[in-house]
Amino acid sequence: MVITKLLNHLGKYLILMGNAFSKPEKTSMYYREVIRQMHDIGVGSLIIVFIISLFIGAVTAIQFAYQLDGTLVPDYYIGYVVRDMTIIELAPTITCLVLAGKVGSNMASEIGGMRQKEHIDAMEIMGVNTAAYLIMPKVLAAVIIIPILVAIAAFVSIGGGFIASVPTGLLSGQEFVMGLRSFFMPYNVFMMFVKSFVFAFLLTSISCYQGYNVKGGSIELGKASTNAVVISDIMILLADYLIAVVLI
Amino acid sequence: MIKISGIYKSFGTTPVLKNISTEFKPGKTNLIIGKSGAGKTVLLKLLVGLIAPNKGQIFYDQVDFLQLKKKDLRTLRMKVGMLFQGSALFDSLTVEENIRFPLDMFTEMTKKEKSDRVNTCLNRVSLDGINSKFPSELSGGMQKRVGIARAIVLNPSYLFCDEPNSGLDPKTSLVIDELIKDITIENNMTTIINTHDMNSVMEIGDNVVLLHEGEICWQGNKDEIMASDNEILHDFIFASPFLQRLRNAAVSNGFHI
Numbered sequence: 001m002v003i004t005k006l007l008n009h010l011g012k013y014l015i016l017m018g019n020a021f022s023k024p025e026k027t028s029m030y031y032r033e034v035i036r037q038m039h040d041i042g043v044g045s046l047i048i049v050f051i052i053s054l055f056i057g058a059v060t061a062i063q064f065a066y067q068l069d070g071t072l073v074p075d076y077y078i079g080y081v082v083r084d085m086t087i088i089e090l091a092p093t094i095t096c097l098v099l100a101g102k103v104g105s106n107m108a109s110e111i112g113g114m115r116q117k118e119h120i121d122a123m124e125i126m127g128v129n130t131a132a133y134l135i136m137p138k139v140l141a142a143v144i145i146i147p148i149l150v151a152i153a154a155f156v157s158i159g160g161g162f163i164a165s166v167p168t169g170l171l172s173g174q175e176f177v178m179g180l181r182s183f184f185m186p187y188n189v190f191m192m193f194v195k196s197f198v199f200a201f202l203l204t205s206i207s208c209y210q211g212y213n214v215k216g217g218s219i220e221l222g223k224a225s226t227n228a229v230v231i232s233d234i235m236i237l238l239a240d241y242l243i244a245v246v247l248i
Numbered sequence: 249m250i251k252i253s254g255i256y257k258s259f260g261t262t263p264v265l266k267n268i269s270t271e272f273k274p275g276k277t278n279l280i281i282g283k284s285g286a287g288k289t290v291l292l293k294l295l296v297g298l299i300a301p302n303k304g305q306i307f308y309d310q311v312d313f314l315q316l317k318k319k320d321l322r323t324l325r326m327k328v329g330m331l332f333q334g335s336a337l338f339d340s341l342t343v344e345e346n347i348r349f350p351l352d353m354f355t356e357m358t359k360k361e362k363s364d365r366v367n368t369c370l371n372r373v374s375l376d377g378i379n380s381k382f383p384s385e386l387s388g389g390m391q392k393r394v395g396i397a398r399a400i401v402l403n404p405s406y407l408f409c410d411e412p413n414s415g416l417d418p419k420t421s422l423v424i425d426e427l428i429k430d431i432t433i434e435n436n437m438t439t440i441i442n443t444h445d446m447n448s449v450m451e452i453g454d455n456v457v458l459l460h461e462g463e464i465c466w467q468g469n470k471d472e473i474m475a476s477d478n479e480i481l482h483d484f485i486f487a488s489p490f491l492q493r494l495r496n497a498a499v500s501n502g503f504h505i
Contacts, residue, residue, distance in 0.1 A: 025322075025353055025354065026352070026353055026354070029352055029353055117334060117336060117339075118332045118333075118334060118336040119336055119338055121298055121332070121336065122330065122332060122336040124297075124298065124325075125296050125297075125298070125325055125328055125329075125330045125408075126325060126326070126328075126349070126350050126353070126354075126402075127321075127322040127323070127324075127325035127326045127328075127353075127354065128322075128353055129322070
């Protein structure tokens with residue numbers, strides 16, 4: 001029963017994505033919408049991403065310093081660990097989990113509200129491919145802007161690690177920088193961007209799917225919004241594991 | 249002209265429409281009336297393709313609507329305008345942007361041409377100068393008129409109106425009815441209105457289709473309603489106690505209604 005339901009949703013999701021990525025009626029209208037969405041997702045999420053990344057970097061540095069206490073591992077490893085933890089895992093995953101809550105629920109509510117107010121029906125009757133017009137610009141905007149947000153998150157997180165460890169005397173600035181420059185593998189940055197691209201696609205497409213298929217009233221809209229976050233989060237973590245298995 | 253033939257629609261095991269066949273002629277205001285749950289909205293949604301019937305055919309001027317490919321369906325839909333019960337204006341867009349939306353999406357008109365067309369449509373619904381207002385700043389009647397302006401901006405051949413008078417006072421309802429009637433005649437459109445407003449039926453009912461339990465139980469024009477001896481029709485028309493009292497008073501005074 002559960003598997004049938006899951007497969008049913010998967011089929012409907014794939015059909016919706018097929019419709020969403022079909023040829024636009026008018027490219028200029030879609031282009032404008034992509035820019036608007038990039039602004040909404042990017043600028044709108046900058047502060048929350050900044051705050052979370054700063055603290056994640058700070059906590060990582062302090063926790064690792066605590067683990068190292070009394071061991072023979074050199075202190076500059078704190079910088080190294082903060083950098084790699086941030087780039088490989090924390091920046092893409094935590095940022096996208098947070099964005100699933102902020103951007104994903106917003107998208108599900110926006111599209112679901114349009115469904116309830118018959119805006120989607122009105123567009124359909126005009127001849128607009130609503131799946132394409134409402135979903136494609138959001139997904140495109142997200143896969144462009146979220147990797148940039150993740151890159152910013154990585155920088156800020158490393159900055160957070162520096163702020164938490166250097167002024168508090170856990171290690172010197174020179175040691176921290178030395179750690180940052182040690183054992184650097186550019187491939188990790190590639191992995192960070194692959195993750196952020198995949199997570200961005202998942203969180204927007206799943207949220208749009210939830211919103212597009214809302215039926216009923218405000219309770220169903222609330223459920224769709226919650227489902228958008230919960231399912232996006234689960235799929236992000238699953239994808240995180242799969243990418244780690246494939247790319248490492 | 250829109251012609252439907254043998255339309256059958258059920259939700260699960262519950263039949264909503266049973267073998268519906270009729271024609272809606274151009275230049276006429278065609279009204280679908282009936283009690284709540286009679287299947288009016290389902291029929292309207294079937295006609296515009298928002299849901300599909302289980303059986304039957306729908307023809308838009310000889311074109312089999314249900315057999316159209318997606319691309320052809322979108323082309324045909326550009327000839328369709330619809331006024332929704334709640335107007336369905338996009339809240340985040342101004343009145344001008346709402347009306348201009350189909351022009352932006354489907355035409356290569358210049359900014360000036362689009363602006364002129366929007367102003368012509370607004371003028372037609374007697375709402376000049378409200379271009380920069382948002383839907384939330386308008387009254388229900390004004391929203392309906394903006395909805396009509398948006399529905400006619402691409403000069404459609406077919407106009408559908410879902411409960412255009414719902415939530416409006418009788419005077420504003422009359423204005424909306426007259427507007428729809430005039431636009432229908434001016435553009436020789438096939439207009440189909442889903443309503444349970446008796447004033448609309450008696451004012452603009454060129455062709456009235458009464459749905460009862462998923463079937464057409466009466467069809468005619470507004471002048472034929474009073475002459476009809478169809479009991480279901482009369483029960484529906486005189487459902488209001490006020491009208492019943494009026495009819496009884498008229499009959500007791502020797503008038504035939």
